[in-house]
Amino acid sequence: MNVDYIIVGLGLAGLAFTEELERNHKSYVVFEDNSQNSSLVAGGVYNPVILKRFTPVWDALDQLKSALPFYQSLEKKLNTQFDFPIDIYRVFTSIEEQNNWFNACDKPFFEKYMIAEVVKNHNEYINAPFGFGHITNTGKIDTKALLQSYRNYLVEKNKLFNESFDYDSLQLENNEVVYKNFNSKQIVFCEGYGVVKNPFFKSIPLKEAKGELLTIHAPELKLEVIIKSSVFIMPLGDSYYKIGATFNWTDKTLHPTKEAKEELIKKLNKVITVDYKVVGQSAGIRPTVKDRRPILGRHSTYKQLAILNGLGTRGVMLAPKLAKQLYDCLENNKELDAVININRFEG
């Protein structure tokens, strides 16, 4: 069977690229083996402000211009809500931080997002004597619902194969690839941290970071915004909250750990003083590149092979714009920006 594209991996990167193909009426098949779950467990937050230092997220405004309409159009296509706008309250730890906040508010980049005032804390169960900085026009994508819904959509169209892509079975012919009974002019690898098993791209300089989250039930907390302190507390509805996230650069396993649970509980107990119950824990590996930028483009030798990876900590905002950039590169020979091009690590 001839197809225009084979896609390996259906996390946020693979989904965004597949959708780009759909929009351009290209034929494709997708292989997904559930070996990684960064996109499934992600908090899903989109926010252009780095909350540690009140500085801009790289390229954020442009990414949001692609991302928000992208998720809205998927909501229509799949008839499900995925985008949940929600504001963020950053807990201040000192007067100095409040001053830094006001300084940042003066910058045009933050005009639409940072509100130039200190919000007083009225929630008796939150520890925030210096108040909060209020960030608006932010939100979260329910990535789990989105991926499940998109997978169902592809299954119905017979385009999703629930199996591991077997790199040894890939044959590289002159201008195409042959994989089992598929002939394709191009293959795009979107395996997240799974790329370490890909013999064609295994040398990309990843600096992956395992992340873990807790789900708690806290009926008295009654939050309607995301609280960001040393952890974030994200309302999920019905008094459930997601608490996250850890960063671990040495553990490459996918399972939740006792250490991460203890770390999150310790930090959480400094922010809230209400009774709660831990009801869940999840873990995933963020595919972060050493220079903290995504990694896109064709293989230096085998032009039929391409990669879309390195979404790191911000896959929600990055994936739609990057998928379009990669598509324009592969189909229209449009040069990729040097900062995201895989060739920055070659030669």
Ligand SMILES: Cc1cc2nc3c(=O)[nH]c(=O)nc-3n(C[C@H](O)[C@H](O)[C@H](O)COP(=O)(O)OP(=O)(O)OC[C@H]3O[C@@H](n4cnc5c(N)ncnc54)[C@H](O)[C@@H]3O)c2cc1C
């Ligand atoms: C705890 C945590 C919290 C996060 N919070 C946020 C957040 O709030 N906002 C945000 O924007 N980002 C967040 N992220 C980051 C975000 O999850 C990632 O940037 C993004 O999910 C990466 O997507 P991906 O598609 O590149 O990789 P993945 O999600 O890892 O997807 C890769 C897919 O490829 C499949 N695969 C791999 N190898 C093969 C193979 N050989 N054959 C078939 N299939 C294969 C895997 O099963 C997987 O489904 C968070 C991440 C973690 C871990």
